[in-house]
Amino acid sequence: MTERSKVHDPRGYPPKVVGKRLASRLPSLDGKTVYLVDCLFDNSAVFMDQLQQWFGEHLPAVDTRIIRPKETWADDPEMRAAIAADGDAAILGIGL
């Protein structure tokens, strides 16, 4: 009979995951302000410009505003506050 070994599990301790509900959706974007959040990766500014143009051509009733955080990979509470102050929705993107 082949001997069975008892060995340790090598993994660390994961944090507890706390569920977060999604924010309520809008019935329509007409007349709403949608922030386009440029995450500052290479070419994301060009992508957001194109996205803004798309809204201008197809959904002109939507007010789109491009906004950028102060730094890449870092939370920017001021930017979030600015979006929360007068925004109705946000589209975030895009990396690589």
Place this chain on the structure above:
Amino acid sequence: MPSVAVHTQRFARLCNATALSMGMPRLRQAYTPHPVVDQSAAHLRAYIDGSDAISGRPFMQEVLDGLTAPLEDADLHGLSFERTTPRFVEPDTEDNLQRRFEENRWTDMLPIVLPTEARVEAMLTGTSHPRDKIVGRLRPTVFREAWEFDVEKVAVNAVMAGARPEYFPVILALASSGITARSSSTTSFATISVINGPIRNELAMNTGIGVMGPYNHANATLGRAYGLLSQNLQGGSVPNETYMGSQGNWYALTAIVPEAEERSPWQPLHVQKGFKPTDSVASVFFGGWYTHAGYGPRATWQEKMRHALAAVEQYSPPLFVMDPIVARGFVELGYDTKEKLIAWCADNALLTAREYWDNQSIQLLRPKAVAGIEPYASRLKAQPDEVIRIYEPSDIHIVIAGGETQGAWKMISGALRATVLIDAWR
């Protein structure tokens, strides 16, 4: 506020796994084809006018529905759960356990030493710290959740790497650094760790011939242990989920350099950083993105160095590893301290502003430049063809190591991220 995150399709599994770990398995996301980088405005517009690269529905329909489609019950509650990792795995034969560890991606795909109770107990004798003391937290990238670990969990991974109990304080110090050796960066960064102080000799580490090769047990297993503990204690390093390095990195297998302090004409790295010569210290460099090499210093060393410094990926500064022959040669040229040679390198690491700012990773620094933070602000103010310095002296490091069979130096991408006192973990 309703939001939709837009990604390229290559990151779909990663995005879903990340959203799940944040308690949002139903996060609304839309996907373009990959890549976005280097694509023209027209090409990006075609992405927007085209189909979502994952769902196949019109891309903008996915975006608009993400903002306006009513929430379902599961969207309202998120998903709370606790993940546990047991202390032991189910007993099995050694062959089956080796296979299970490999299948679970708990290895670096080389055979490991199975972490039996006896071996882990032996490893724990290498430190005075209790097994349940929390050592630190690690994560593969800044947007992932950090996992926590204690002394025993580090010991388990140290055993797997083949390390010996006397090496354990070095491994604990590396684990406590907060820097993962298994970064998920798409650029495939690894870590290179420099060891200084008496511990090098206590562990019979090799600073001579083959110092960066597979010729010394401590050198080899310490680097391997840092990699294994990083991937297992941070919650994995699995391609497409917790690892996105496009090409991977051989430095990730093991990369430890003990400095040849006794044969160096210069101050050792840890003393440069304010530690006492009698302190044992681990310095963790984040890099391995490029490697240049040369001889010297020969008659044309300045040209050689300028070429090498201009050819680096400028986002990641150079860590020089110089054979003692090279260091002594520079002393004969008047560079009697590392600082003097580093200053010369900083003055001669030059690019045009256009080349500097065209680098994909450097562009991530642009917001700092716009905010007026130096030296980035001055670099941004420069005209496109103006030649600018790309490093400050504090960015550049020199370490002496090698067997003096050749006047060789290597310039390895490496940004110093942490300097940790090993003695604190004895």
